[in-house]
Amino acid sequence: MILVSVGTQLPFDRLVHAVDRWAAERGRSDVLAQIGAGRPPSRVRWVRSLPPAEFRAQLANADLVVAHAGVGIALSALGAGKPLVIVPRRALLGEHRNEHQVATARRLAGWPGLRVCDDASELADALDRPPAAPPAGMLSCAAPEPLLASVRQFIEMGVAA
Amino acid sequence: MPSRERRPRVLAIASGGGHWIQLQRLRPAFAGADVTWASVDRGSAGDVAPDRFVRVPDCNRDRKLAVIRTALAVLWLLLRVRPDVVVTTGAAPGLLAIRLARLLRARTLFLDSVANAEEPSYSARLAMGHATAVWTQWPHLARDHGPSFHGAVL
Numbered sequence: 658m659i660l661v662s663v664g665t666q667l668p669f670d671r672l673v674h675a676v677d678r679w680a681a682e683r684g685r686s687d688v689l690a691q692i693g694a695g696r697p698p699s700r701v702r703w704v705r706s707l708p709p710a711e712f713r714a715q716l717a718n719a720d721l722v723v724a725h726a727g728v729g730i731a732l733s734a735l736g737a738g739k740p741l742v743i744v745p746r747r748a749l750l751g752e753h754r755n756e757h758q759v760a761t762a763r764r765l766a767g768w769p770g771l772r773v774c775d776d777a778s779e780l781a782d783a784l785d786r787p788p789a790a791p792p793a794g795m796l797s798c799a800a801p802e803p804l805l806a807s808v809r810q811f812i813e814m815g816v817a818a
Numbered sequence: 819m820p821s822r823e824r825r826p827r828v829l830a831i832a833s834g835g836g837h838w839i840q841l842q843r844l845r846p847a848f849a850g851a852d853v854t855w856a857s858v859d860r861g862s863a864g865d866v867a868p869d870r871f872v873r874v875p876d877c878n879r880d881r882k883l884a885v886i887r888t889a890l891a892v893l894w895l896l897l898r899v900r901p902d903v904v905v906t907t908g909a910a911p912g913l914l915a916i917r918l919a920r921l922l923r924a925r926t927l928f929l930d931s932v933a934n935a936e937e938p939s940y941s942a943r944l945a946m947g948h949a950t951a952v953w954t955q956w957p958h959l960a961r962d963h964g965p966s967f968h969g970a971v972l
Contacts, residue, residue, distance in 0.1 A: 729836030
C-alpha cells in the first residue's frame with residue numbers, strides 16, 4: 658500500500674494529482690491519500706484528515722510513503738522503517754507561506770530510505786523505482802544528547818529550591 | 819545548596835504534526851520532571867502515555883477568534899499545572915503558552931522547528947523578548963541578540 662500525506666491543512670494538489678495520474682497509468686488501486694484542504698483526486702482513495710491513531714495504523718501498513726517535505730512525516734515514516742519519497746512545497750507556486758520545505762528537503766536529501774523529487778516526472782520515476790527501506794533504528798525516537806543535555810540544564814535552572 | 823523539595827513541573831506544549839513529533843524527541847530530558855504534555859489532537863495522548871496529556875484547541879494567526887479560544891484554554895492549563903518551566907516547539911499554542919506563562923513567572927523555552935532553516939519562524943520572532951530562551955536548530959541562524967543554538971532534534 659502506498660500512503661500519501663500532504664498534512665491535514667494546506668492543499669498540495671500538484672503532489673496529490675501527480676500520484677493520481679501515476680496510479681491511473683499503472684492501474685494501482687492500493688493508494689490512500691490524506692489531502693487536507695486540497696482538490697480530491699479521481700482515482701486513488703482519499704481522506705481529508707486521518708486521526709493520529711488511524712494515521713499510525715495506515716503508516717504501519719504502508720510499503721511506501723509519499724509526502725510533502727514536512728519534518729513530522731519524514732521522522733514518522735523513516736522512524737517506522739518505511740521508504741519515503743518527498744516533494745517540497747514551493748511558496749513560488751502558492752503551496753506554502755515560504756520556501757522552508759525546500760530547506761528541509763535539502764537537509765534530508767541523502768538520508769537512506771529517502772528520495773527527494775522536485776516535479777511530477779521525477780515523482781513518477783520514484784514511484785516506479787521506490788527507494789529501499791531505511792535501516793532499522795536509523796532514527797531513534799530521541800533527540801541527540803547535546804540538545805537533551807541543554808534542555809535538562811534549562812529545566813534544572815528553573816526550579817525553585 | 820538547598821535541598822529540593824519537589825520535582826520540577828514542566829509543561830511541554832506544541833501544535834500537531836512536526837511540532838509535536840519534535841517535542842516528543844525531547845522526552846528523555848524530562849525524565850526527572852513532573853511533566854504535563856499538551857497538543858491539539860486528542861489522539862496524541864497515546865504518544866506520551868502514561869504521562870499526563872491535555873488537549874488544547876489549535877489556531878493560527880489568521881483566525882482571531884480561534885486565537886482567543888486557544889489563549890483561554892492555555893491560560894486555564896497554566897493555572898492548573900503551575901509549571902516551573904514551559905518548553906515548546908511551536909507553533910501558535912506554544913507561543914501563547916510562553917506569553918501567558920510570564921504571568922506565573924515560569925521559565926520558558928521556545929525551540930524553533932528544524933523546518934526553519936533559512937530564517938527563524940514568525941512564532942520564534944514573536945517569542946523573542948518574551949521567552950526566557952529562544953533556540954534555533956540551525957547554527958547559522960544563531961545571533962548574539964537573537965536565537966541561540968544548542969543542537970537539533972535530528
